[in-house]
Amino acid sequence: MAAWIAPTSKAGVPVAVTPKPTSERTDLYVCTGCGIGEAVDADRLAALGNTELKHPGTVAGPLCIPEGLAALRDGLVGSEADRVVIAACSERVNHDVFSPASLGVNMVGRVNIRELVAWSKPPGEHETQLLAEDYVRMGIQRLLWSRKPDRQERDIETALLVVGGGISGLTAALEAANAGHDVHLVERRAELGGWTARFAQLFPTRPPYRELEPVRIDELIDAVVAHPRITVHTGAEITAVAGEPGGLEVTLDQGGTRTDFSAGAVVMATGWQPDLSVIERLGVGDLPDVVTNVAFEEMARSGALVRPSDGAPVKRVAIVTRPRAGLGPSGNGSGNGADGRATDDDFSFGTNVLDMASLKHALYATEAGARAYVIYEDMVTPGLYESFYRRVSEQPGVYFTNGRVKGIEADGAGGLLVRLGHSLLGEDVGLPVDLVVLAAGMVPSTAGSDVLHLMYLQGPGLPTAKFGFSDSNFICFPYETRRTGIYAAGTVREPMDGAFAAEDATGAALKALQSLELFGSGRSTHPRSGDLSLPATRYQGCTRCGRCSQECPFSAIELDERGFPALNPERCRRCGICMGACPVQVISFEDYSVDQLSATVKAIDFGSDKDIPRIVALACENDAYPAFDLAGINRLGFDAAVRVVPLRCLGSLNVAVVADALSSGIDGMMLMGCKSGDDYQCHFIQGSALAAKRLGNVMETLNRLTIEPERVLPVEIEISEYDRIPEIVGDFVETVRKLGSNPYKF
Ligand code: SF4
Ligand code: SF4
Structure with missing residues (x-):
């Protein structure tokens, strides 16, 4: 397959000509x-x-x-x-x-x-x-002020690296191989199969979704091992991944033996590990007959549902879904937050997978002749899994108890007493049992470790979100990671069961193959899929501050031996954040630049009545600009004083554009981007947050120009909030009217 060649100067640095x-x-x-x-x-x-x-x-x-x-x-x-x-x-x-x-x-x-x-x-x-x-x-x-982007082509590597030999990795490898790509499947354990191979039975996947199904992972393993396009590396650790997508150089260590190969893209399917941080507080590890759901699954697989303490058959088992430790984030002992309301902060990951596992374990217990008490606060069985919930609720010997476990203690007679705040009774009760199964949280097995060992300036690991899940835009691009060409599949990105993980792996594999097509033609991957433009540096003006490299969300800019930015084009998503970051404005795209934005704003005619405000809304094209469109589509009128200019991302806004516009007489500027924070919606991770940080520099400039800071309004908005547009615009126009005309307006 062919890929394009980045324009470089004789010094090896991407070069921009002065836009005109x-x-x-x-x-x-x-x-x-x-x-x-x-x-x-x-x-x-x-x-x-x-x-x-x-x-x-x-x-x-x-x-x-x-x-x-x-x-x-x-x-x-x-x-x-x-x-x-x-x-x-x-x-x-x-x-x-x-x-x-x-x-x-x-x-x-x-x-x-x-x-x-x-x-x-x-x-x-x-x-x-x-x-x-x-x-x-x-x-x-x-x-x-735009030039047509032009790219040339060259060959790239089309093999896929799949990391992880569980159900996600096996599925991704098989999908890619069946699509005609060579695959290197790397598994650090000696055998393939992951967690699924260690389970007794699986959740229902077929109508009527009421009965558990046997584990058939061996069939998948056999298909992968026999596939002529798949090379399996078990007992192997990745020690380095260097270069850029389309030509990543991978090094493995397999029991002391080094293996090197190339891969065009990567599917990370490294799976999950149990998180005991909450349930340790309830006795796992201290009381032998308090076990995790993982341990109970292994007991069921071995066919021996007996108490670990004395080997006696289990007669009464308490199965606790998503247990809280009775502490809560406020530490007030109620399990609630400081405001007294229930909160998920104690146990906010795992959700429906853990609930389904608890239901499955209730069946295991009753089929072995025990009574099963399923203790839950809420039960999430999405979609057709509701049928399985109904089936378990009809099972003789299964009792559902709504409440919160407050403690578990030995009863002095060889059994256990579960202290429970019973929701319906409104009081604490004690439930005598001889085994307690606590659902462990699901966190990625990569949490806290680097796995890929990327040789990237911004570090060897994939940036992660809460609990170590791979960081991505949680709404729009579930498989993307913050490293281009590397896609997350299955429980490395969020808790899910095996059936979902297999589907997820198919999606991730297809995204990876699609990215190869795009690399091959010099085009950007998601979200500016197909974009041919590239950031280039007019390095004669570059002060080698390194800010472009630091702020690039995708680690696409390395620094050469002299400290000049060196673009890795295939890692670049064309967000423009480097353009916004550069303090001397020497980064530009063929069809997007500081000069172009300034020229666009300066095309506004102030007309004969200078008292009528002229306001510019610099609006991110991903949420804010569509919100304006939707306001129009819904015939929501908003003030005619505002001219909307689309940006690739609010993070691509260089403060020079704002200063230039205000010093040219624009009365007010709205800087409109996506939501920031933990649940950010920015397509480029932190556009709004970066813009907010840079706004401090604008304020300094405004002070110097004696322009009121109120003339600049940062706004975070999501597309669904289009009905706020008239009010946001109206309020700001009113503010600007009160301030009066910009003193630089001629
Ligand atoms: S900041 Fe965005 S446009 Fe600039 S190099 Fe990084 S990914 Fe590419
Ligand atoms: S941000 Fe700094 S290192 Fe990057 S191009 Fe601009 S001046 Fe050079």
Whole structure:
């Protein structure tokens, strides 16, 4: 497979030329469909071509219908245009219809006068018209300051490295091999099969989802071992992974023997390990007849449900789902938070898998002739697993008890007493049993260890989230990790059972193979999938501060021996955060740069009445900009004083753009990004957080310019909050009106 070659200087550093506007022939078309023609004077918009492009634009009917598209194509052929600006609907729709390939031009610029103007402003009003004219001018500048990204191709490695020989790893390996890729499957244990091979029975996977199923992992192992494209390395540890996706160099240690091979991408399927941190407080490890659910599973597999203390058959067993230690994060002994309400902080991982395991264990116990008391606070059996819950609840000998375990102690007669806060009785009760099974938490087996030993500047491990699960955007890209080309499958990314893990592995393997296709054609992987642009450094201006390297969320920038940034193109996700980070603004993309953003903002015309505010919303294209679109689609009007400019990520915003805009007379700026924090929604991990950090620098600049800091408003918003747009915009416009006109507005 082929991949592209990064542009490099003779010093080996990616080079950017100083951005400047194009001289290519650029045409302007104004669509009058979808209510645009009724909302604005399209002739006046088209006439802007005279001043901005040296020739008039064209007013057209609906451009997206076959007749409109045919006329557009004919017009572009007739004028021999290299580029075209289309003032119509949002750039988030009709991608294929208005793509360069569809229109036969090098580049297409989209100007959103439908959602942001016609659908969200009063038709025919003066301010509505001025807004549309600004958007057309801004869109023209945005395109003029863009160059078409150009990449060359070269061969890349298409083999896959799969780490972990459990159900996820085996499935991922088989899927990739069946798709025609060579696979190296690495397992640190001597045998394949993972946890599944150690289980007695599995959850139901077939209708009517009521009965447990036998373990058939051997069939999967046999298929993997026999596959001609799969090389299995058992008893092996990875000691180093170097390079970049498409050509990773992997080194293994297999009992003292070194093995080297190349891989294009990686599926991490390293599985889980029990977490005892909570249940140790309830007696696991101290009382021999208090065991984990893992130990109970192994007892069931061995066929001997007996008490560890004396080997007596188990008659009464308490099975505790997701036990809390009776402490709670407040440490007040109630198991509740400081506000007195129940909290999951004591045991917030495992959830439905542990509940299903408890139900399974209740069946094991009763089928062995014991009584099973399932003690739960809440029970989560998603989807068709509800049928299994019903089946277990109908099983003679199974008793469900709603309450919280407060303690477990020896009863002095060889048995155990479970002290229980009974929810229905509203009082503490004692439950005599001869065995207690406590569900252990599920955390990744990689928690606290590096496994891949990446030879990356930002460290050898995969960045992790809470409890050690691989860090990724939890909503949009479940398989992605923060290292490009490395995908997480199964319980390394969240607790799940074997059936889910197998499906998950299929998804992760397909993502890995898809990434190889993208690397091969020089395109970005998710979320800017297909993007050909790349950040490049004008290294003559680089001060070697290293900030771009530190802030890159994906460890795509190393430093060369002289301290200059050295891009690993295949690791790059094109977020632009390095561009936002650079204090001397020497990083730019072919079609996205500080100069381009500044030129776009400066295209805004202040008009004759300087008291009417002109405000710019720099909006992340992933959530904030779509929220504006959705406000328009839902016909929610918002103030015409605001001009929205899309950003790749709020983290890509260089504070120079803000300072430049405000010192040019823009009355106010809204910096709009995704939610930050533990449950961040930023597609590039920490865009909003980085922007907030950099905002301090803006404030210093504003002070120096004697511009009120209230003229800059950071906003975190998610797409579903589009109905907040009118209020957020309205409040800020009001604030700016009270501040009065920007003193730099001429
Ligand atoms: S910060 Fe983003 S655009 Fe810059 S090198 Fe890293 S991944 Fe690429
Ligand atoms: S952030 Fe620092 S090291 Fe990176 S390009 Fe800019 S000046 Fe150079």
